[in-house]
Amino acid sequence: MDPALIRELKTLLGPANVLSQKEDLLLYEFDGSVEKARPEVVTFPHTTEDVSRIVKLAAKHQVPVVGRGAGTGLSGGALARGGGVMIVFARMNRILDVDLENRRAVVQPGVVNLDITRAVEHAGLYFAPDPSSQKACTIGGNVAENSGGPHTLAYGLTTNHIAALELVLPDGEIVRIGSRHGDAPGYDLCGLFVGSEGTLALVTEITVKLSRKAEAVKTMLAIFDAVGDASRTVAEMTARGITPAACEMLDGWTLRVVEDYIHAGFPRDSAAVLLIEVEGLREAVQSQAAAIAEICNSNHAREVRTARDERERELLWKGRRNAFGALGRLAPSNYVLDGVIPRSKLPEALEQIHETGKKFGFEIGNMFHAGDGNLHPIVLYDQRDTEQFKRAIAAAEEIIRMCIALGGSLTGEHGVGMEKNELMPLLFSDADFDLMRRIHDAFNPDSSLNPGKIFPLSKGCGEIRVRKSGQSAGPRP
Amino acid sequence: MNTSADLSARLEKLVGRDRVRASEPALREFAIAERAPGAVLKPHSAEEVSEIVSFAVAEKLAVVACGSRSKLELGMPPQRYDLALDMTDLRQIAHYDPGDLTVSVDAGMRLNELAKALAAKNQYLPLAVPCSGTSTVGGAIASGIDSTLRQQYGTARDFLIGAEFVDGTSKQCKSGGRVVKNVTGYDLHKLLIGSLGTLGVITRLNFRTFPLPDLESAHLASFPTMEAALNFHASLLKSGLPFSNLELFDSEFSAQLAGLLNKAGGGVAAPLATGKWHVFASFEGSAAVMERIQRELRERSTEAQVASGETFDVESSRQMSGALQEAFDWLRSAAPSVALLRIVLPQIALGDLTELVATSQQSRLRSAFALRACNVAYLALFADTADTQTNAALERAVSELISCAEAKKASATLLHAPLWLKDRVDVWRTKRPDLPLMQRVKQAFDPHNIFAPGRFVGGI
Numbered sequence: 013m014d015p016a017l018i019r020e021l022k023t024l025l026g027p028a029n030v031l032s033q034k035e036d037l038l039l040y041e042f043d044g045s046v047e048k049a050r051p052e053v054v055t056f057p058h059t060t061e062d063v064s065r066i067v068k069l070a071a072k073h074q075v076p077v078v079g080r081g082a083g084t085g086l087s088g089g090a091l092a093r094g095g096g097v098m099i100v101f102a103r104m105n106r107i108l109d110v111d112l113e114n115r116r117a118v119v120q121p122g123v124v125n126l127d128i129t130r131a132v133e134h135a136g137l138y139f140a141p142d143p144s145s146q147k148a149c150t151i152g153g154n155v156a157e158n159s160g161g162p163h164t165l166a167y168g169l170t171t172n173h174i175a176a177l178e179l180v181l182p183d184g185e186i187v188r189i190g191s192r193h194g195d196a197p198g199y200d201l202c203g204l205f206v207g208s209e210g211t212l213a214l215v216t217e218i219t220v221k222l223s224r225k226a227e228a229v230k231t232m233l234a235i236f237d238a239v240g241d242a243s244r245t246v247a248e249m250t251a252r253g254i255t256p257a258a259c260e261m262l263d264g265w266t267l268r269v270v271e272d273y274i275h276a277g278f279p280r281d282s283a284a285v286l287l288i289e290v291e292g293l294r295e296a297v298q299s300q301a302a303a304i305a306e307i308c309n310s311n312h313a314r315e316v317r318t319a320r321d322e323r324e325r326e327l328l329w330k331g332r333r334n335a336f337g338a339l340g341r342l343a344p345s346n347y348v349l350d351g352v353i354p355r356s357k358l359p360e361a362l363e364q365i366h367e368t369g370k371k372f373g374f375e376i377g378n379m380f381h382a383g384d385g386n387l388h389p390i391v392l393y394d395q396r397d398t399e400q401f402k403r404a405i406a407a408a409e410e411i412i413r414m415c416i417a418l419g420g421s422l423t424g425e426h427g428v429g430m431e432k433n434e435l436m437p438l439l440f441s442d443a444d445f446d447l448m449r450r451i452h453d454a455f456n457p458d459s460s461l462n463p464g465k466i467f468p469l470s471k472g473c474g475e476i477r478v479r480k481s482g483q484s485a486g487p488r489p
Numbered sequence: 490m491n492t493s494a495d496l497s498a499r500l501e502k503l504v505g506r507d508r509v510r511a512s513e514p515a516l517r518e519f520a521i522a523e524r525a526p527g528a529v530l531k532p533h534s535a536e537e538v539s540e541i542v543s544f545a546v547a548e549k550l551a552v553v554a555c556g557s558r559s560k561l562e563l564g565m566p567p568q569r570y571d572l573a574l575d576m577t578d579l580r581q582i583a584h585y586d587p588g589d590l591t592v593s594v595d596a597g598m599r600l601n602e603l604a605k606a607l608a609a610k611n612q613y614l615p616l617a618v619p620c621s622g623t624s625t626v627g628g629a630i631a632s633g634i635d636s637t638l639r640q641q642y643g644t645a646r647d648f649l650i651g652a653e654f655v656d657g658t659s660k661q662c663k664s665g666g667r668v669v670k671n672v673t674g675y676d677l678h679k680l681l682i683g684s685l686g687t688l689g690v691i692t693r694l695n696f697r698t699f700p701l702p703d704l705e706s707a708h709l710a711s712f713p714t715m716e717a718a719l720n721f722h723a724s725l726l727k728s729g730l731p732f733s734n735l736e737l738f739d740s741e742f743s744a745q746l747a748g749l750l751n752k753a754g755g756g757v758a759a760p761l762a763t764g765k766w767h768v769f770a771s772f773e774g775s776a777a778v779m780e781r782i783q784r785e786l787r788e789r790s791t792e793a794q795v796a797s798g799e800t801f802d803v804e805s806s807r808q809m810s811g812a813l814q815e816a817f818d819w820l821r822s823a824a825p826s827v828a829l830l831r832i833v834l835p836q837i838a839l840g841d842l843t844e845l846v847a848t849s850q851q852s853r854l855r856s857a858f859a860l861r862a863c864n865v866a867y868l869a870l871f872a873d874t875a876d877t878q879t880n881a882a883l884e885r886a887v888s889e890l891i892s893c894a895e896a897k898k899a900s901a902t903l904l905h906a907p908l909w910l911k912d913r914v915d916v917w918r919t920k921r922p923d924l925p926l927m928q929r930v931k932q933a934f935d936p937h938n939i940f941a942p943g944r945f946v947g948g949i
Contacts, residue, residue, distance in 0.1 A: 113836065114835070114836050157672065158672045158676075160670060160672075164670060165670075168647060169670065169672065171646075171676065171679075172643070172646075172647055187922060187923055187925075187926060188922055188923065189923040189926060190923075191833075191900065192835060193833060193834065193835045193836070193864055194833070194863060194864075195833040195863070195865065195900070196900065196921070196923075197900055197902050197917050197921070197946055198917075198921060198923070198924070198927050198945070198946040198947075199680050199683075199684060199688075199927045199930050199931075199946075200646060200679045200680055200682060200683070201923055201926055201927065201930070203646060203676050203679030203680065203682075204675060204676060204677070204679065204680055204930070206676070207672050207675070207676055208675055224729050226729075227729060247588065250588065250589065250590060251587065251588040252700075253590065253611070253612070253699070253700025254700075292731070293730070293731065293774075293778055293781060294781075295774075295775065295777035295778045295780070295781045296731075296774060296775065296777075296778050298777065299775050299777060299778075352666075352668040352670055352671055353668065354586060354589040354591065354667065354668055355588070355589050355590075355669075356586060356588035356589050381670070384668075384669050384670040385589075385668055385669065385670065386670045419667055419668070420666070420668050421666045421668050421671045421673045422673045423671070423672050423673050424668075424670040424671060424672065425670065425672055426672070427672055428672075428673060428674070432673075436673070436674065439666070439673060439674070440663075440674060441661075441662075441663075443656075443660035443661060443662050444662050444663055444664070444674070446658070446660060446662075447656050447658075447660065447662045447677065447933070447934065448674060448675050448677070450933035450934075450936075451675055451677070451930065451933045451934075452675075453933075454929035454930065454932060454933040455926075455929065466674065466675075
């Protein structure tokens with residue numbers, strides 16, 4: 013990288029807001045995925061204007077730019093695949109405005125997801141998207157990836173909770189899209205930019221919609237002696253039109269690991285549990301919970317427990333949310349997949365995942381959003397063992413192909429990033445890529461923003477390449 | 490320049506004689522703002538749509554995709570209009586997985602036919618849009634017109650999970666999929682909602698479906714003043730009760746609604762005769778939920794000093810909801826000249842709404858007002874004669890309403906207006922800072938500008 017650029021960045025932002033020493037940069041070459049790529053310089057803007065100026069400088073020096081929140085992403089979305097300048101939004105972390113009456117909050121991208129809820133919960137409101145990493149992940153990253161979470165089942169992904177955005181385009185132009193109260197005339201640009209994985213623009217301000225907390229909530233734990241019974245329960249609930257607020261499944265192997273670590277009260281001798289939450293009017297919660305218990309029982313649930321108070325409820329959710337940490341105790345690395353399948357295919361999919369695990373010699377855990385068919389098979393491996401890593405990737409690919417063969421999709425909430433971009437042709441045709449590429453080029457014509465993401469780099473599928481990089485795509489560990 | 494006979498002959502060669510209509514009456518049926526196309530084509534597959542678009546690109550012909558043609562007037566009239574695509578032969582359900590609550594349906598299928606198929610499995614699509622007797626699924630999405638069930642189910646963007654369409658390079662593209670949770674690739678299908686056919690020809694749409702409710706009911710409360718009605722409306726909004734529709738309207742609106750309901754018979758309209766302002770609340774759910782909502786409505790009615798209140802049984806509430814769903818259609822035809830404004834308010838404030846209503850009343854034209862879910866208000870102005878003076882009053886009233894709305898940071902668009910008025914007032918009424926971004930989107934989808942050129946925001 014041209015030292016002049018680093019000098020100019022330091023002049024612009026102050027030396028405290030620019031990192032360029034190798035040992036400092038190491039921290040930014042990872043996210044929550046299995047990928048790795050190092051930026052050449054890391055910057056910490058404080059304002060939208062800072063972001064615009066950084067982008068302009070980078071353009072002048074023809075180096076790519078990638079935005080990053082907390083780095084908890086699971087698809088390599090916030091990795092500097094083309095090297096260049098990383099813009100970390102950690103210091104743009106202010107809640108700018110809260111309008112309780114109209115249920116809106118205006119926030120900077122570096123605000124932590126859960127902090128939005130904390131700022132408004134006194135008024136009975138909350139921000140609905142709840143990724144497992146919500147204590148750490150930032151809203152800017154959520155917007156880029158269109159993140160989900162357990163409660164997506166009832167309330168939708170991040171895109172359903174965004175009213176307006178302020179963007180910085182790759183040429184440094186600052187633009188506002190959407191409207192605070194919703195329903196802006198014209199194309200649904202927020203719908204396009206949310207989930208575009210930082211490949212079209214950088215998001216510098218977000219107007220979120222706040223939701224009203226339900227008056228009643230019931231959290232149930234259904235315990236099964238066979239995985240098939242648990243998955244058939246989910247399929248039957250869906251078929252009967254019962255949509256809980258959340259419906260999570262942990263298989264026996266996973267729940268034992270979690271229980272040993274967190275002591276959430278998951279029975280160690282069971283084959284699977286469903287963590288089901290219903291919320292809404294007291295009367296609706298009552299009848300939904302009764303109907304769900306009936307379906308669980310008719311599918312041979314050993315027991316259906318209901319959390320008696322907020323403490324018990326919190327404990328059950330703690331078990332679910334911290335499960336990845338628990339798995340970290342078993343192996344140096346884990347590869348979390350994110351395929352989606354039609355919910356009626358759940359029993360079949362779980363069997364096939366088990367088979368894939370056997371074939372490749374892994375114990376593959378399953379802990380996922382069962383209610384909307386969003387699987388998270390977890391492959392545990394040791395990254396230092398190259399052969400094992402290759403097998404893990406091969407197993408993952410087989411599972412993703414299976415999801416697609418069942419009528420599903422590559423990713424339900426983690427994004428494509430640089431992890432699944434080569435698998436995109438499994439779903440999209442050349443015509444689809446052509447149009448997506450034209451959209452990409454309409455905003456990011458030089459691929460200067462987050463290059464090497466979403467689109468396959470292999471020949472013949474789209475033509476977006478890693479451009480002008482001082483560093484090629486980071487090697488997998 | 491093609492003669493129309495020459496054009497028809499070449500189109501017949503392309504898609505077959507039975508798929509092309511070029512007779513005067515046929516072309517008139519597809520006219521938009523008195524402009525008829527050069528030919529009407531009726532493709533029977535997405536491949537055929539692609540062939541036609543390819544031809545249109547080569548010949549530089551402007552294409553407008555049509556469903557039942559009930560809402561073709563939305564937006565500005567297209568600047569060029571050569572080919573009308575009658576999409577109603579693409580009318581199959583491609584996939585329906587009741588167990589997954591998802592359906593994939595051809596764009597030309599009628600909404601009511603789809604509803605029938607879903608109802609057979611005790612499910613439905615909460616897209617309660619006007620012209621429901623004829624409206625196609627593709628038209629409902631492309632028009633982006635409001636659904637009266639929005640309060641509970643949101644807009645189409647909340648349950649449209651994927652789409653297939655032919656883009657402006659004649660390629661068959663898709664976005665999204667058939668699963669309820671999916672972030673793979675750009676969400677291009679969201680751009681199609683409300684795009685008025687300016688981005689591509691929608692050939693198939695995938696939706697999440699919902700179980701039909703156990704029970705339905707509705708309540709109508711009458712008030713002597715707007716303030717009292719608005720307070721009641723606000724108390725219901727704040728209650729957190731799951732209303733499927735919550736609508737407030739004035740006496741002209743209720744008089745027209747009553748007229749419509751009286752034609753159908755059954756005495757449903759009787760409660761509309763009392764009071765000047767009304768609040769309609771519909772709701773659904775289990776018996777216990779219905780009982781709870783009805784109880785709270787009674788309590789809140791007492792507090793709000795309701796002039797009178799009436800709770801409807803299933804049949805009557807469906808009749809009333811059905812009539813409200815059609816409001817766009819009956820408002821636009823309630824006088825020889827009608828201007829129908831859709832105003833999205835940043836907040837519901839008595840002062841703002843009073844001013845808007847007062848502005849419309851100052852015109853001395855008849856006017857009707859309704860406030861719907863999510864701060865969306867409808868204001869209709871009726872010109873009963875077409876003389877110069879009345880027309881001038883109509884134009885003045887529309888301009889004043891728009892200025893009044895804009896002063897309140899509301900956005901106002903003209904859903905319906907006589908052609909002469911559209912020529913004088915931009916129906917979109919918006920100078921959006923993101924217009925250049927929208928133009929980039931349009932250019933990416935439709936590089937040759939063949940889809941309904943000029944119909945959309947900012948001349949897109």
